[in-house]
Amino acid sequence: MRKRMGGVAMITAATFLAFYSLPSQKEEMAQEVSPHVTEDQVSNLLNGDAFVPTNQVPITLVEIIDGDTIIVRVKGKIETVRYLLVDTPESKNPKKCVQLYAKEAFLRNSELVKSGNLTLEFDLGNTEDSYGRLLAYVYVDGESIQGTLLKERYARVAYIMNPPYKYLEQFREDEGLAKREKINIWSRLNFLTNLGFNGCLP
Structure with missing residues (x-):
């Protein structure tokens, strides 16, 4: 069962x-x-406690940075977590403007991470980026937050730096289905480029 x-x-x-x-x-x-x-x-x-799969690590939310980054407490240590394999429009990067759909991605991410028990899952060889942030798959009550952001057209698949990845094909499938609806990040012509998002709030 x-x-x-x-x-x-x-x-x-x-x-x-x-x-x-x-x-x-x-x-x-x-x-x-x-x-x-x-x-x-x-x-x-x-005893009523949440079941955590053995390949996932329980975490406690500390702060939400943007649509694809959070600060958490994991094993007693405060860490910044960058969602592995996805990218959402920028809202906090001092070198960039506030991009279209960044606020929407931030708000949706906030809803998700506050809605249940959070866990992390790491991928072999892809556990930290060049800024010292943890790279991980993030789940709320066992549901992939990356997958939800892709399906709801707030994120794109990105930063495929060190394959293979466990869930890359699933994420690409989620993204492919999302593209067809032409909603949110997929609704504007030329908004997405090979270098990321191209469009700022007025």
Whole structure:
């Protein structure tokens, strides 16, 4: 009994309860459900805590910078997190104007990161950028924030610096579907270029 969230197999409460209540069948059921389920995770779910996949790291939101960057507390340390593989219009870069749709991307990102439990997932060889910011996939309650921003036409796929990436093809698919609707960042001719976004608020 699984459902897919953010590309990670999530275990339902019913499965956990069955797993927890039948000690003699624990090993057999764990193999059927997931080889990564631990008794601590079972206990957390039964106590009402959020289930965190083993390849994700829980974080606490500290500040929202813009549509694709946040400041968080992770493992007791304050870190700036740049969303891996996506780019939204600029609103805080002192070298650039406030670009079209930057405020909308910021507001949508704010809604998302404040709507549930946040986690990070890192990609092999792509964990930090040249500014010392963490590069990561970011999830809220198991749903990809990058994926949502792409689907809702607030972000583009960008900064493919060190492939392969785990979710690049999925993001490209999300972006391809978004382009067809010609909404938000895809609504203006020549707004998107190979160098980024080309357009400022009046």
